[in-house]
Amino acid sequence: MSNEKNKGGRPQNGGRGGKNPAPKGNGDSGKKNPQNNRDKNKNAGGRDKNNGENRKDTYVYTLDGNLYINLTNKCSNGCSFCVRNERASYYGNYLWLRHGDPTAEKVIAAMNAMGDLSRFKEVVFCGFGEPTYKLAEMLVVADYAHSKGLSTRLNTNGQGNLINKRDIVPDLKGKIDLVNVSLNASSAEKYQPICRSMFGENGFAALVEFARLCKRNGVGCRFSVVDCVGEEEVAACKRVAEGVGVPLYVRKYITDS
Numbered sequence: 006m007s008n009e010k011n012k013g014g015r016p017q018n019g020g021r022g023g024k025n026p027a028p029k030g031n032g033d034s035g036k037k038n039p040q041n042n043r044d045k046n047k048n049a050g051g052r053d054k055n056n057g058e059n060r061k062d063t064y065v066y067t068l069d070g071n072l073y074i075n076l077t078n079k080c081s082n083g084c085s086f087c088v089r090n091e092r093a094s095y096y097g098n099y100l101w102l103r104h105g106d107p108t109a110e111k112v113i114a115a116m117n118a119m120g121d122l123s124r125f126k127e128v129v130f131c132g133f134g135e136p137t138y139k140l141a142e143m144l145v146v147a148d149y150a151h152s153k154g155l156s157t158r159l160n161t162n163g164q165g166n167l168i169n170k171r172d173i174v175p176d177l178k179g180k181i182d183l184v185n186v187s188l189n190a191s192s193a194e195k196y197q198p199i200c201r202s203m204f205g206e207n208g209f210a211a212l213v214e215f216a217r218l219c220k221r222n223g224v225g226c227r228f229s230v231v232d233c234v235g236e237e238e239v240a241a242c243k244r245v246a247e248g249v250g251v252p253l254y255v256r257k258y259i260t261d262s
């Protein structure tokens with residue numbers, strides 16, 4: 006998830022439960038070393054925060070009346086504020102996948118195990134990782150959600166085209182009703198020290214372009230930022246969003262998850 010510390014956001018601390026919001030400006034020490042970050046970013050397997058408890062992996066969880074899908078722990082960022090840096094759970098949901106990424110079939114089975122799906126507002130792809138690493142699985146699950154009358158949202162760091170080494174936006178059309186791109190900062194210089202993309206400062210340019218391509222392809226899209234970055238930075242983010250022609254969703258920072 007790009008879990009921002011805000012309900013319904015990517016589990017950043019600006020959306021995933023950490024204690025601190027996205028730092029202003031050059032928040033993290035941000036040693037600008039994408040190679041080192043590359044290792045950090047391979048968050049997939051290494052850290053078992055469930056402390057050996059005999060828990061099943063969580064592929065699906067509920068929050069605010071929505072159904073959230075946890076497809077992977079891989080992420081191209083190593084955000085200093087990511088909730089998973091310090092937590093094994095997000096609103097009580099243990100999102101580290103100890104048995105690997107789920108297949109679409111396993112996710113659909115987990116959805117069906119939730120009972121009547123019509124009680125949910127939305128299916129949101131957002132877990133302890135970047136969902137576009139699992140594009141094929143996400144699209145199958147999105148089709149299933151639509152077949153059940155549910156709308157779909159992707160919460161992403163916007164680097165899916167770099168991750169997949171191609172333009173994936175056309176694939177999203179008709180599958181994802183709303184793409185929420187975590188903007189987090191108003192420029193590459195401010196973004197990279199905080200979000201530490203494995204693609205270096207190209208990560209920010211890529212996410213802005215991702216939103217632009219969504220707009221061009223008729224895929225619903227918005228940027229998001231957490232209000233704790235400060236009014237000035239929110240205003241600067243608004244200008245970025247206006248330049249692309251998509252709305253900016255300013256989320257409230259939530260202190261507890």
Ligand code: SF4
Nearest residue numbers: 006007008017084087
């Ligand atoms: S982009 Fe990745 S590292 Fe950043 S908050 Fe989201 S899941 Fe965490």
